[in-house]
Amino acid sequence: MALVRYGGGVVQASGSIAGDVFARNRYGNYTRARTKPINPNSSYQQAVRSAVAYLTQEWRDELTAAQRTAWETYANSIVMKNRLGENIKLTGFTHFIRSNSIRLVQGGTYIEDGPTVLALPEKDVTFAVTASVATQLLSIAFNNTLGWAGEVGGFMALYMGVPQRPTRTFFGGPWRYTGWIPGAATPPTSPQTKAAAFTLVLGQKVWVYARILRADGRLSETFMDDCIVAA
16 A cells, blocks of 8 residues: 655655555655565564564453553554655554564563553664674664663664665665664673674675664664774
8 A cells, every 4th residue: 555645746656556656765755567476484573473473362352441542542642654755653552563573582571551651652762773895793882771681671673675786875674673682771882793684795785774672661762873894
């Protein structure tokens, strides 16, 4: 399904209609032929699907009315962006799934009570990544004074994109889960290293994006950095 903004004619579109995909990059709007994505059915994909199915049932059968109301209250206070850059609000159910599916995939337990802090966790504006062919590791630099780093149950989840030619200036996927950095009473030191999700080749360009999850269940929007793979 495509999102289309109408003005004096169509001025913005995002998504797919029939065999066409509408999107936008730093140079403007563009249209390309739609291709059917490959579904590798990876172990991570299976874990996410299982988590979503489980959480859907828990929302319906286990959460109390008061808990569902708390998630709806949180959702009504959070403004998100859709693919057209417009402000939207998600449902409490969507926030419950969005926040807790990541937690379950990590092997943790889900948060039943809706957050009482009515704001998304802040992004880490210092987030930076470097990559090495010799070690096949990503080095992740971050601000360990942010709230998630100093609390048990908070963490930063990391996702790496398929390496690209060095001249590429934008990237929208595909992504692969790369690992997570847990918070603790004594915050983790920066930088931390993680094994690259794809083979690193000298001179290629890689993107890594992250999300912060607070112990109360709040999940940040994505933030990212890119780098040229070094020796």
